[in-house]
Amino acid sequence: MRAPRRATTVAALVTASGLAALSIAPAAADTPPRIGIVCTTGTAGVGDHPVFDLTTTTGYISLPDGNTAFMWGYSSRFDSFQHPGPVLCANEGDTVTVILHNTLPEAASIVFPGQADVLANGTPARPQLNGSGVMTSLTNTASANGGTVTYSFVATAPGTYLYESGTNPEKQVRMGLFGALIVRPAVGADHAYNRPDSQFTPSEEFMVLLSEIDPFQHQAVEQGLSFNMNNYHPRYWLINGRGFPDSIADNYASWLPTQPYGSLASVLPYDATSHPYPGLARYLNVGTEDFPFHPHGNNGLVIGRDGRPLESPTGQDLSFEKFAINIGPGQTWDVLFKWYDAEGYDPVTNPVPVTVPSLANQEIGVFYSGSPYLGSTQTMPPGIQTLNQCGEYYIISHNHALFQLTSWGTNMTGPITYMRINPPTPNNCG
Amino acid sequence: MNERAGLDRRQFLKVAGGVVAVVGGLAWAGRVLEPLPAGAVPGAPDLYLGGTDGWMYLPPTPAIPPFHPDVLAPSPLTTYIFGFRNLTGMDDTQKANQKNKAQHSAPLFWVNQFDPAHPVDFTVAVTNLGLALRPDLFDAHTLHWHGFRNVIPFFDGEPSGSVAVRSGREFTYVYRPREPGTYMYHCHVEDTEHVHMGMTGLVFVRPLQDGNTSYYPSGRYLYNDGDGSTGYDREFAMFLSEVWAEAHWADAHIQLPEWSDYRADFSLLNGRVYPDTIAPNGSVDAFNPVHDADGDLVPVPGFEHLKYQPHSSLVTCNAGERVALRFSNLGFREQAMTVAGIRLRVVGRDATLMRGRNGTDTSYQTDTLNIGPGESYDVVFTAPAHQGPGDYDTYMLYNRNYTRSNNLAPSGFGGAATEIRVYASGVTAQAHPNDWGL
Numbered sequence: 063m064r065a066p067r068r069a070t071t072v073a074a075l076v077t078a079s080g081l082a083a084l085s086i087a088p089a090a091a092d093t094p095p096r097i098g099i100v101c102t103t104g105t106a107g108v109g110d111h112p113v114f115d116l117t118t119t120t121g122y123i124s125l126p127d128g129n130t131a132f133m134w135g136y137s138s139r140f141d142s143f144q145h146p147g148p149v150l151c152a153n154e155g156d157t158v159t160v161i162l163h164n165t166l167p168e169a170a171s172i173v174f175p176g177q178a179d180v181l182a183n184g185t186p187a188r189p190q191l192n193g194s195g196v197m198t199s200l201t202n203t204a205s206a207n208g209g210t211v212t213y214s215f216v217a218t219a220p221g222t223y224l225y226e227s228g229t230n231p232e233k234q235v236r237m238g239l240f241g242a243l244i245v246r247p248a249v250g251a252d253h254a255y256n257r258p259d260s261q262f263t264p265s266e267e268f269m270v271l272l273s274e275i276d277p278f279q280h281q282a283v284e285q286g287l288s289f290n291m292n293n294y295h296p297r298y299w300l301i302n303g304r305g306f307p308d309s310i311a312d313n314y315a316s317w318l319p320t321q322p323y324g325s326l327a328s329v330l331p332y333d334a335t336s337h338p339y340p341g342l343a344r345y346l347n348v349g350t351e352d353f354p355f356h357p358h359g360n361n362g363l364v365i366g367r368d369g370r371p372l373e374s375p376t377g378q379d380l381s382f383e384k385f386a387i388n389i390g391p392g393q394t395w396d397v398l399f400k401w402y403d404a405e406g407y408d409p410v411t412n413p414v415p416v417t418v419p420s421l422a423n424q425e426i427g428v429f430y431s432g433s434p435y436l437g438s439t440q441t442m443p444p445g446i447q448t449l450n451q452c453g454e455y456y457i458i459s460h461n462h463a464l465f466q467l468t469s470w471g472t473n474m475t476g477p478i479t480y481m482r483i484n485p486p487t488p489n490n491c492g
Numbered sequence: 493m494n495e496r497a498g499l500d501r502r503q504f505l506k507v508a509g510g511v512v513a514v515v516g517g518l519a520w521a522g523r524v525l526e527p528l529p530a531g532a533v534p535g536a537p538d539l540y541l542g543g544t545d546g547w548m549y550l551p552p553t554p555a556i557p558p559f560h561p562d563v564l565a566p567s568p569l570t571t572y573i574f575g576f577r578n579l580t581g582m583d584d585t586q587k588a589n590q591k592n593k594a595q596h597s598a599p600l601f602w603v604n605q606f607d608p609a610h611p612v613d614f615t616v617a618v619t620n621l622g623l624a625l626r627p628d629l630f631d632a633h634t635l636h637w638h639g640f641r642n643v644i645p646f647f648d649g650e651p652s653g654s655v656a657v658r659s660g661r662e663f664t665y666v667y668r669p670r671e672p673g674t675y676m677y678h679c680h681v682e683d684t685e686h687v688h689m690g691m692t693g694l695v696f697v698r699p700l701q702d703g704n705t706s707y708y709p710s711g712r713y714l715y716n717d718g719d720g721s722t723g724y725d726r727e728f729a730m731f732l733s734e735v736w737a738e739a740h741w742a743d744a745h746i747q748l749p750e751w752s753d754y755r756a757d758f759s760l761l762n763g764r765v766y767p768d769t770i771a772p773n774g775s776v777d778a779f780n781p782v783h784d785a786d787g788d789l790v791p792v793p794g795f796e797h798l799k800y801q802p803h804s805s806l807v808t809c810n811a812g813e814r815v816a817l818r819f820s821n822l823g824f825r826e827q828a829m830t831v832a833g834i835r836l837r838v839v840g841r842d843a844t845l846m847r848g849r850n851g852t853d854t855s856y857q858t859d860t861l862n863i864g865p866g867e868s869y870d871v872v873f874t875a876p877a878h879q880g881p882g883d884y885d886t887y888m889l890y891n892r893n894y895t896r897s898n899n900l901a902p903s904g905f906g907g908a909a910t911e912i913r914v915y916a917s918g919v920t921a922q923a924h925p926n927d928w929g930l
Contacts, residue, residue: 296752427653468684
């Protein structure tokens, strides 16, 4: 898919409900999916030599408490500001070229952790030193106010990677100069790695990019003031550049014009014949501390970290299941997951073995169908509204450092998203 | 649902024959289970928990003015909490009496792995007793079994995706625990607040392999290991939580804390700080609870200040015995739990045996467990030979982040720390987890 053009697709894609509707069918060419990873596959180049143009821009993002934050970002080609940067998708063996166009008032750059033999303008990319031999950038830069630098590397190892600024990263990365790079294996785009046991369902591939914001740092940068990193103290924590409940809105939701990436995971239950392969969640942490992300109801099977499969030198499987994905700063984890209807509860043939209390006696959640059963709905008591469409399940995933589920005083926001489990097809979700 | 009450649903069940599907050979080599009937019986739940508020004890000095000790606290208690109490077997009056008598940590409980050959549901009823000090709050409560795989929202306790329990109501959660290991549970309503205020505890699932003495003489295991590598003679639950004094004070004083200012003033092990962690157990056998005529907890004589913190963390064992420690962390910070002088073998994490999908052994030995929020670790160690002098040798188990094994005092141990006492012999069999056997 080419880089999506936001302006031409938003109107057709976004529902007003704030809750994403089901979209299982593969998106048509040039139409970004409403849910799941939005790949940018190169803005120029041919075949196995994709070229990505990235431009540093400034803009604002919307936060769940109603605040906005001034940001820096990488945008695709010469598009306006977006946060986070575009998800760059390449294939194993590609010679990837990234041209950085810098519009910022200071030099900027990109480092590609996990990639070897990166070139800058055709020569090996190197840390930059000043005249006194002190490092000024982790890699070659594009100079301020219009400079350009061209990086290239061969994407030799499939997996999930970060790309981020290597220049004043304590400022530039915090300001938003980061994004995800996905390298798909030679065996096929429906595998995370070249191992057969890394196969996943392509319509259930999701990104979980975790970050944080200290609003005072952003304000200082906006006002051209210096910021003392000793005072650094995040007040917002985000997933794919959004806080809950924005996090579960569609990709390219119209009310989040600079935050294109949603994080709702929409899946079907595991089925041995119709849905045999799990989903894949690509976790990335660009924050400053471990983020213990907890998906309810399904253990993640961690099959890779930092763009390498978890296997021994002799190919023995070293993957492990986790219910807390405790991901460190700069790490990426590739996690297979699924939800299996373990008990097969059914209103007629296999009811839940408990008397279901009247809805009027319960506190009803906004995503609840009114029924314990997948695919069933029940009329809500007067005055109660639900966002549930067709008896689908919503199971939460969130950071379990629970004090981070806040937006500077607005609680139960931040890095929260949901796994939406759709009833087996055919269903009434449309 | 009442119209279904008389239905014998066994006759309707779709029994799929216990197929273990490994589709495509390699699609998903994790556990896959087919629906099976269970012999659920309406009636008394296996456990009956009540959610309410209350008070607990943390060392009052040094003070953290104005937050700690709380001026509203009834002496000798210091800290306002929300919590669960075990109401199993109580009459209605006794249950109602437990309002404002929460405990921390929440009652430790455990359950046998669901056995398809003898299917029995495990049920936990939760009632909401209300908050005595904060009648202005009408917070609901839920029970979220953290880590339970493939749960349906109805039994997950996450209030947005299903339902929560209003004050005065009750709800019964039904579990078929198919995966042994160590988990944790908590209320998921406004969970930043309700978790931090103390509605948190540890739960674990015993494996079907239990009782098989061919792998390990005791016939007791952490997992279905097939080789005895997780066999043990004694087991101790180690539940980690934290107290930010300002947040607890704020709830008592009708204030809201700014959660991004969070700090762990106190680090707790089974709801206490050292040296209280080595004080005796109160009523900690969830299935044989002890209470007075009013339903209240009964303090251990001499430890009245720990009335609402019944769980001891003292580890006692005989030399040469294998000891299992089950750790879960529902604090908001990573914990670096260290044992000095004894190597630990990590055999499980997040209720998963340390094995790759093809059986590769991924267990490892360490001194220090870095346990993130929401993570669990299962470890075993073999008690070293008794050296003396004295009846027992003492080894320390503590948070290697020393600011967390400290009670804010200028010197001295505290916080998330306890002792492992190795006797030459004479420690008797455990009646329940965390039992000293003395």
